Amino acid sequence: MSLLLRAVPVIFVLLWSTGFIGSRMGAPYAEPLTFLVLRYVAVLAILALSMLAVPPRRRLTMHERGHAIVVGILIHGIYLGGVFWAIDNGMPAGVAALIVGLQPLVTALFAGMLLGERIDTRYWIGMAIGLVGVGLVLGPKAGVAGQGIRPETVGMCLLAVLGIAFGTIYQKRFAQHMEMRGGVFYQYAGALSVTALLALFTETGEVQWTGEFVFALFWLVVVLSLGAISLLMLLIRKGEVSRVAGLFYLVPAATAVEGYFLFGEALAPIQILGMVIAIGGVALVSRPSTGRIRTQAG
Numbered sequence: 001m002s003l004l005l006r007a008v009p010v011i012f013v014l015l016w017s018t019g020f021i022g023s024r025m026g027a028p029y030a031e032p033l034t035f036l037v038l039r040y041v042a043v044l045a046i047l048a049l050s051m052l053a054v055p056p057r058r059r060l061t062m063h064e065r066g067h068a069i070v071v072g073i074l075i076h077g078i079y080l081g082g083v084f085w086a087i088d089n090g091m092p093a094g095v096a097a098l099i100v101g102l103q104p105l106v107t108a109l110f111a112g113m114l115l116g117e118r119i120d121t122r123y124w125i126g127m128a129i130g131l132v133g134v135g136l137v138l139g140p141k142a143g144v145a146g147q148g149i150r151p152e153t154v155g156m157c158l159l160a161v162l163g164i165a166f167g168t169i170y171q172k173r174f175a176q177h178m179e180m181r182g183g184v185f186y187q188y189a190g191a192l193s194v195t196a197l198l199a200l201f202t203e204t205g206e207v208q209w210t211g212e213f214v215f216a217l218f219w220l221v222v223v224l225s226l227g228a229i230s231l232l233m234l235l236i237r238k239g240e241v242s243r244v245a246g247l248f249y250l251v252p253a254a255t256a257v258e259g260y261f262l263f264g265e266a267l268a269p270i271q272i273l274g275m276v277i278a279i280g281g282v283a284l285v286s287r288p289s290t291g292r293i294r295t296q297a298g
Helices: 002-029 032-053 062-088 091-102 105-113 123-144 151-174 178-203 211-238 241-263 268-288
Strands: none
Touching: 002 032, 002 241, 002 268, 032 062, 032 178, 032 211, 062 091, 062 151, 062 178, 062 211, 091 151, 105 123, 105 151, 105 241, 123 241, 123 268, 151 211, 178 211, 211 241
């Protein structure tokens, strides 16, 4: 079992990185928030059926449901909605990814303040190295800054960073011990409530049900929204939020490799160097600390 737990971070990074690939495949056939609404509805249906077939060990309390809804709004509603909106409004995907790459640093900062996690010097050095690696991986893909880089699109990306940073911290502080399926169900219920409302007032709701769109939707529902999110909740439960956040530095590198094989996107030597640097930074962050970690969360 210990070997399987050690493999969870690698599996999480690989699964999470495919979200950008699936989003790219489905983007031409539906508006971003409508795409997310369909994704969340499908996830909720699958989780509801699974809980009817195999009831959870216990029902969530009202407080637990409320905490899960808040996590869902932050991670799935604000984070995904903000990134999708910014890209749909003209921001280059590479630039958006570079801004979102600030997430581990923001998470570490607030985890230290709100959870009492001790962030030592080695950790900050590793995070800085990882950020440099992410910049090298994404630099050739960012392109020339165009009209899409405006205050509102940059602001939405920064809002997305805060959403996932505070979402993971809130999960660790208030919702890490709840039953997994029930917790994830109410997370997506919270995300659906805000996303559907925004989609209703800002989008047409039109969808082209092509084979490529159906495959992308299936992949994002099963692999990302069920598989990767469950692994993220497990990682948060088992470790420090700041160290879990460091794994996100590996996502751009994994996505670049997947884009190379699936879409023929070139990998420049500087990107390969960036991957190596990012992996080194995460390895430094992930090494167990010699000191005792204090945390307020139980």
